[in-house]
Amino acid sequence: MTPRFLQLSDVAAELNVSDSxxxxxxxxxxxxxxxxxxRGQWRVERARLEEYIEQKYAETADWVRSNPLVEREPDQ
Incomplete structure (x- = not known):
């Protein structure tokens, strides 16, 4: 069974970033x-993490559309 809530270290592992x-x-x-x-330990709900990831995909797609890759002209 997949846990509903994740520790920050678990979230960091999922996103391949640091705990900090x-x-x-x-x-x-x-x-x-x-x-x-x-002790007020932080927990992230798995569903919220998935929503966050989807949001980041959408933001990245918007950024890519707004910043098209332009081919450089070869040196002459």
Missing amino acids: QVYHMVRSGELPAIKVGG
Whole structure:
């Protein structure tokens, strides 16, 4: 069974980024998360992570459309 909530280290592994990058994404509000337990440990719901990934695909596609790859002219 797949866990509903992921630790920040699990999210970092999924995205292939550092734990500190994920912490920054959560603290900045870029990636929705909750604090649970008496020590306030961060957890990211798997569904929210998937939504975040889809959002990033859409943002990247928009960026690519707005910044077309232009062939360089060969040196003469």
